[in-house]
Amino acid sequence: MRDRLVGLLLPVGVLVGTLVVWEIVWRVFNVPRFVVPLPSGILVEGWQWRGYLLYHGWVTLYETLGGFALSIVVGTPLAIMLVYSTTLRRALYPLLVVTQAIPKVAIAPVLLLLLGAGEISKVVIAFLVSFFPIVVDTATGLAATPPELLDLSRSYRASAARTFIKVRFPMALPFFFSGLKVAVTLAVIGAVVGEFVGSDKGLGYVIVSATSYWKSNLAFAAMLVLAAMAVGLFALVELCERLVCPWYTVAREDAEPAAE
């Protein structure tokens, strides 16, 4: 408990310290505010625009969640198919890697052309950016089932479905969740990249429009909201992981061997 408190206070302390130094240095050297604003200015202006930021934050949030949900729905079955079928693995895996080699920022304008400037295109970009880690991690987890357990299942003549439900999938859950954690932060990036390229809503739009009017305080405030959103989503996935596979998180935290 005490360890966790220290673990929380240390990074917060470093952050606050950095902001204070930033504020002091900017005031002493009188750096132009429109280039890089003061922390205090960002907070004040962020508060003034809170309704506006909340609205656009909400748009980005549901675009992100839409893409994330889509990548779970598509990525998980895809991972299962890749592990169970050698043919599919040979056919699809190289293609998957190719799709990942194309920079998503480069696809964004094309997708907007195809799907319009609305939320759908952002959801699709968020999906494209975030599904790959889910596929790779889940497939790795499923393939990592101890061979002894598979032998055991076979010796009981258990069906493939029963082995999957009772052994392979639960064994792969920690991998699945580490894929989700990467994916959720990538989904935020995907949604914002989509908004950069063309939209009239969302925090990406706020950042682009605010900077073009030299309102750097507002742009920084939007970034702050974005960061908070990404951290919050990450924490939420981690919480789910704790709830769904407590045996794994417990084992990871106290790596002390049990007494005889």
Add this chain to the structure above:
Amino acid sequence: MIELEGVTKIFRPRHGDPVRALDDVTLAVKEKEFVSLVGPSGCGKSTLLKLVAGLVLATSGTVRVRGREVREPYPDAGFVFQSAVLLPWRTVLDNVLFSIEMLGRPARAHRGQAVALLELAGLAGFEEKYPGELSGGMQQRVAICRALVHDPGLLLMDEPFGALDAMTREEMSLELLRIWDERRKTILFVTHSIPEAILLSDRVVVMTPRPGRLARVLEIDLPRPRRVEMEFDDRFRRYSEEIRSLIAIRSAGAAARRA
């Protein structure tokens, strides 16, 4: 109970040359007999277990269990491996009942049997613990209970104590004998440890590697119940020396042939 007749197993990997894991193995194991397989790595001990379990099929020769030829896995066998491979999200009791569930039988009906087995294995009071809370030796006891809960006639053990420290290992050997005394099964026991094999078995099968062959089958004529002190018995020492020399000579011969 188990009859192997001229069993040969050749593995053909996708890349590389075929491997002759077992060569013309003939062996008969009686009902409720404790038989150990000893030999260096690569002598096909584990393959032999899998053949008996029906997890691997022989290239030639026949494997019969209770007179029936083995062509696929059958539920009358229990398996224990070197690592306990328990499911970390299940309690000790549910890990034992795993066998029952995988066999598609009602777990509830076997609860009493599982609790009784855990008690027999010295794990009373640990039913609701998780594997992560147990030591290696305790985990392996749970694995043994899991292999016994559906009351199979045959117990196949693949170096079950190989990952444990020397003290725990000795303790587990005696524990296994105690459990075996209560629940008589036919046991095929693979090990690297010569003293362990002598201490536990009615017969010790000495194997030599590449290709895996039976070098000799020794009757262990020591009274039961066995005790650790028997290691200082003259007969124990003679068995030990005989097995050791068999393995040494054959391995040297194999090395010379390869050179």
